[in-house]
Amino acid sequence: MQSATTNRQFRLAARPVGIPKRSDWELTSETVPEPRDGEVLVELLYLSLDPAMRGWMNEGRSYVPPVKIGEVMRALGAGRVVAGRHPGFSVGDEVTGTLGVQEYACADGRELTKVDASKVPLTAYLGALGMTGLTAYFGLLDVGAARAGETVAVSGAAGAVGMIAGQIAKIGGCRVIGIAGGAEKCRYVVEELKFDAAIDYKSANVTAALREHAPHGIDVYFDNVGGEILDAALANLARHARVVICGAISQYNSTTGMRGPSNYMSLLVTRSRMQGFLVFDYAERYGEAVRTLAGWMAEGRLVSREDVVSGFATFPEALLKLFRGDNTGKLVLQVHDA
């Protein structure tokens, strides 16, 4: 079996300008590495495709160092331990971690989280029970400080984080307005996820639609997209609102620089704050959050939806689905062809 001896990897070949092209990647092969003492060998089953990956491809100061040219692309993933020299892990254990865009990864135990995929699919640990869910949880509840009775608006509402953020807001007793692209996504968030309303930014005037759906203003705006939609939300803030800056996917491939929110002085008029965060800062509370999220899933109150594409060699094209808004739910690449 070829996959048992060969490890295919996607390495960054060039720093993209705008949308990443095939030529920005190099697909290489190496012999599957041998785990050293304290390491295990993980066979990757699913790769998490995240908007943040676009930022990691750029040069310059950010919250993590950029991926170097020639390096295996950074990615979260889920897989199975296939060989081990670590007392905490056995062959067959299912794990998640920052494992890279490759078929096999050696990792030491500190980098891995053991997960139980007996009751939920393994992919949920890249969705509602993974960094995606944790990002939504801490962003909405801690940074956004959403409280029962408040009006919450979420952009990228049919995307990985937005979908969870909106559901958590509903569980918490908020009125939730989702903003998403296209009628089908809007139908999904209202009918399946039970958001109170959805705005299709591709067909509606978002500023006017928010005014209609939130006549008293938005108390918490959870932003995944930036650009015009952020400005539309800023134009509709309630007093003492919280704008949670989780991402700005509309801007990541811009070749003319980021667009800043020209309505930011609404923060003054409404005495509001706009705050950024990184889920990593909440590492000490991951356990609490995952237990809570898993409890809601078990009770049927929280849906984790993964949009699974396959297989490994299509990684460059699969990643672009995020920027076209083609995915509904957490975009996951199945490493082995289905």
Add this chain to the structure above:
Amino acid sequence: MQSATTNRQFRLAARPVGIPKRSDWELTSETVPEPRDGEVLVELLYLSLDPAMRGWMNEGRSYVPPVKIGEVMRALGAGRVVAGRHPGFSVGDEVTGTLGVQEYACADGRELTKVDASKVPLTAYLGALGMTGLTAYFGLLDVGAARAGETVAVSGAAGAVGMIAGQIAKIGGCRVIGIAGGAEKCRYVVEELKFDAAIDYKSANVTAALREHAPHGIDVYFDNVGGEILDAALANLARHARVVICGAISQYNSTTGMRGPSNYMSLLVTRSRMQGFLVFDYAERYGEAVRTLAGWMAEGRLVSREDVVSGFATFPEALLKLFRGDNTGKLVLQVHDA
């Protein structure tokens, strides 16, 4: 005496496009009004000229209703009670309030604050001991939550609010970097106000200069100007920084729309917040703040500087000094020619 019978007033004649023109104003005269029961007649001595006045001239939703066409322009002012039918005020009392751009105003007692100009000049009650000082105080200490040992950057550092905000930060044990336009203003804030450093935005690359003066980043950025300088500050935030949105004077006369801060995603990278505020929300704490500010002034630790121009008929031109950055300190219009 003409001034005893005639009240000249500047009324808004048209909503300005860009820089307010003479023709946006109408200078009218009426008979000095008679105070009714519960009112006093105030002779205006000084008018406060504030960047916020530009916003009040625009149509549209804001934190106060726009000044209507034909209405006397809204302005803070300081003056003397010359006739009274209010038990709390005597002829000769010195007062401040939102008295309008006029020579005389009738006001009821709730709109007036009695002040003691025996130890500090009356104009200081439009500066460090007025809304200017209160804005700096609550903005820096409450919204910005500046703490001893932190690095604070202030734009409009030689302007009314910036000057006080920087001095309060120094009193609180912060390292303070001022950003101002021109060598003389920079000299003033360093030599006279004892800021640690000043950056002349007219000659320096502000982003690079902030990096040099704040190599570990800015903990609190107190913004009065918006535009490119806000972006320069965002590019230099420390982790968990607070950006205080007090004003955006560089943008108020824009005819092409506000420029949003294109570096706002720095809020995410540095886990920082950007927050707007209005001093009016702190009304219950004005007393505490004025006592503190007056105490610092009495101890010689806080300087109030007013840039006084005269007289009443030059109001339209005097106001524009703010937008050209011609003033150092609080711009005040002396109503009667000196």
